[in-house]
Structures are given as C-alpha cells and as structure tokens.
Amino acid sequence: MWRTVGHDTAVSLLQRSLRGDRLSHAYLFVGPPHVGKRTLALELAQAVNCLDSERPCGQCSQCLRIAKNQHPDVQIVALIPQEEGVRERMRTEIAIDQVREIQRVASLKPFEGKNRVFIFDGAERLSEEAANCLLKTLEEPPDHVLLILLTSREESLLPTLKSRCQRIEFRPLSVERVAKELEARYSVDHARAQELARQSEGCLGWALAALSDPSVLEERLKRLEGIASVVQGSLEERFAYAAELATLHTRDREAVQEELRLMAGLYRDILLIIQGAEDFTTIGGFSTLSPTIRTLLDVETSSQGITSSIKAIQRTSSYLDQNANPRLALEDLMLTLL
Ligand SMILES: [Zn+2]
Known part of the structure; x- marks a missing residue:
C-alpha cells in the first residue's frame, strides 16, 4: 500500500511498472522542496525490496528497515559535512568522491535486500565532475541497482544526466x-x-x-520581512543586500535561488491581496500582515509594476543558472525592483 499523499499519476505509473517488471533503472523526481519526492522515493525503495506480494507492504522486515533508514542497500545521498577539522563547514556540492564510492558499492550484490537503491536528494547539488562521473553508472547501470534523483531545480542539472532518467513531475x-x-x-x-x-x-x-517545529514559521516570516524591508530601503541598502547574496552565491547557489523564490512569492502574494484574492496568499490577509510587509503593500499598488518585478526576479534566477556574474545580476535586480 502506497502511503504517499497525492501524486496519483506518479504512484500509478510506478505501480504499473512494478507489476509489469518494467521499472526504469533511473528516475528523476522533479518538484518543489517538501512536496513529497523523498517520501515516494523511499516507498519505491521499499517496493523493490518488499517481501510481500502487495508491494510495498510497509510491514515486512525490509519495508520497516527502509522506513527507519537502517537498510544497508538503501542509501540517501545528500550533502555531507566536510571532514572534521577546525571549521565545521557544510559542503555545498555533492562531490565526485561520494559518487565514486556509490559506484563501488553499486557494483556489489545487494547485501540484504533484492535491490540496491541510491536516492540523490538535491541532485542539483551534484558538482559538474560528480554529475559526469554519475553518467557512467546511468549509461551502464549494474543489475539490481535503482537510482532516484530528486530535484527542485531541474534547470541546474546536466541535460545528459536528465536524458538518462525517466522524469516524473510532482506538482503541489x-x-x-x-x-x-x-x-x-x-x-x-x-x-x-x-x-x-x-x-x-x-x-x-x-x-x-x-x-x-514552530521556528520554521518564524524563520520564514523573518526572511520575508527582511526582503520587504530591503526593497523599501535606499539604493545603498539594496546594493548591500545584493553584495551579501552574491557572496552567499559563491558558497551556496541554492540558498540564493531559495531567497529569490521567497521574494517572488512575496510579490505574488501582494498582487493577490491587491486583487482581492486574500484567501490564496501564503502570507495571510491584509489584516494579519506584519507592519513591514504591510508598508510594502502601501507602496506597491500597481499590478503591472508588481508583475514586472516578479518577471525580473525570475529572469535573475535564470541568469544565475546560466552562470552570469552574480553581483551584477543581483544589483541589476535591485535597480529594477519596485
Ligand atoms: Zn514490505
């Protein structure tokens, strides 16, 4: 029994492939963060290792170990902290040595289950050389190996990598x-x-x-307020913010993209409020807005202006994907925003 909520098309496709023994060796799950990609990937890992006839049963020893993240043949590949040193720094890319290790393990027979499953959570963070290295495995996948790449930013992936996976889209x-x-x-x-x-x-x-965790909500509000306050600030403040994001970009590209996504969402919410569609916003109705965000609403009253701000943010996001100079792209955005 599949427990994934929604994503009916994806689930039934996988179900059919599983029954017909036509599963692909590699899948690319595309969709926004937290939409359910990882949950379904783990269920697929259970399904290909399940001992029951109705796979995934969620009850057998294999399913239970995978659910507890204790299965030796199911591995989630994500960013790992750099080797312990004086500075505890997070890596910003999935590195080639991680992929090489996976290739070594992938060539071995499954230890306990029927299939080895590697789930790349945040495949957009594969470094270019790691992605190229992974291509070899995708071209000639060993038997009993299933690769599942999860990404919220498909455009950051190498086209050759994408073309070797079966793509499944997850909508909110x-x-x-x-x-x-x-x-x-x-x-x-x-x-x-x-x-x-x-x-x-x-x-x-x-x-x-x-x-x-209530701090998730607080953190989101704090960041939205930060953005609202910057775009209402002087040009100097806006440029300082652009510089800050440009520095962040050298360490963590995805964090900058996330900030831009939040920014575009804020403008979209303001547009909805102006158009009287308060029920559809993520920030709530006008009466519940925090003062900083409310002032932004006082300033931004033209729907057309807001729409072009949203477009400018989206453009900046794709420029950054195409390796534009981050400082210039972000400064340009700060000049363009309302
Ligand atoms: Zn099972």
Whole structure:
C-alpha cells in the first residue's frame, strides 16, 4: 500500500511498472522542496525490496528497515559535512568522491535486500565532475541497482544526466488536500490546518515540518520581512543586500535561488491581496500582515509594476543558472525592483 499523499499519476505509473517488471533503472523526481519526492522515493525503495506480494507492504522486515533508514542497500545521498577539522563547514556540492564510492558499492550484490537503491536528494547539488562521473553508472547501470534523483531545480542539472532518467513531475497539492491530511492524519484543528496548508504552498512536508517545529514559521516570516524591508530601503541598502547574496552565491547557489523564490512569492502574494484574492496568499490577509510587509503593500499598488518585478526576479534566477556574474545580476535586480 502506497502511503504517499497525492501524486496519483506518479504512484500509478510506478505501480504499473512494478507489476509489469518494467521499472526504469533511473528516475528523476522533479518538484518543489517538501512536496513529497523523498517520501515516494523511499516507498519505491521499499517496493523493490518488499517481501510481500502487495508491494510495498510497509510491514515486512525490509519495508520497516527502509522506513527507519537502517537498510544497508538503501542509501540517501545528500550533502555531507566536510571532514572534521577546525571549521565545521557544510559542503555545498555533492562531490565526485561520494559518487565514486556509490559506484563501488553499486557494483556489489545487494547485501540484504533484492535491490540496491541510491536516492540523490538535491541532485542539483551534484558538482559538474560528480554529475559526469554519475553518467557512467546511468549509461551502464549494474543489475539490481535503482537510482532516484530528486530535484527542485531541474534547470541546474546536466541535460545528459536528465536524458538518462525517466522524469516524473510532482506538482503541489491543493490547499484543501494538505489541510484535509493535516486534520485527518495529524489531528490538527480546522483553522490551524487551513493556515498551515495555505503557507505550505501545497507542500505537505513543509506543513508537517512547520507543525512540529514552530521556528520554521518564524524563520520564514523573518526572511520575508527582511526582503520587504530591503526593497523599501535606499539604493545603498539594496546594493548591500545584493553584495551579501552574491557572496552567499559563491558558497551556496541554492540558498540564493531559495531567497529569490521567497521574494517572488512575496510579490505574488501582494498582487493577490491587491486583487482581492486574500484567501490564496501564503502570507495571510491584509489584516494579519506584519507592519513591514504591510508598508510594502502601501507602496506597491500597481499590478503591472508588481508583475514586472516578479518577471525580473525570475529572469535573475535564470541568469544565475546560466552562470552570469552574480553581483551584477543581483544589483541589476535591485535597480529594477519596485
Ligand atoms: Zn514490505
């Protein structure tokens, strides 16, 4: 029984392939963060190792070990901290040595289960040489190996890498669906479920994270307020912010893209409020807005201006993907924004 919420097309495709023994050796799951890619990837890992006839059963020793992240043949590949040294720094890329190690392990027979599964969580963070190295495995995948690449930013992946995977897209769930799940499975009261669902932008995983850790909501609001205050600030402040993001970009490209996504979302919410569609915003209605964000709304009153700001943000995001000079691209954005 598949427990993934929503994504019915993806689930039934995998189900059919599994029954017909036509699973691909490599999948690319594309969709926004926390939308459910990792959950379904783990369920697929269970399905190809499950001992029951109705796969994945969720109950057998294989399924249970995978759910607890204790299965020797199922590995999640993500960023790892650099070797312990004086400075605890996170790596910003999935490095070639990680991929080489996977290739070594992949060539071995499964240790305990029927298939070895490697889940690349954040495949956009594969360094170029790591991605090229992984290509070899994708071209000639060993038997009993399933690779699942997860990404929220498909455009950052090498085209050759993408072309060797079967692509499955994950779209955000509806606000109603997220709210319903929160109420039914997690006993969240109606009003709070609605509120979290709205802010989650259709990503159940985000709503669950926010449910178990209130700092997720606080952090999001703080960042939105920071953005609102910068765009209302002087040119000097805007440029200082651009410089800050450009520096961040050298260490963590994805963090900058995330900031731009948040920024575009803020403008979109303002547009919705102006157009009287408060119910569809992630930041809530006008009456509940924090003062900094509300002032932004006082300034931004032309729908056309806001739309061109959103377009400018999206353009900057794709320039950064194409390796434009981050400082120049971000400064240009700061000049263009309303
Ligand atoms: Zn099972």
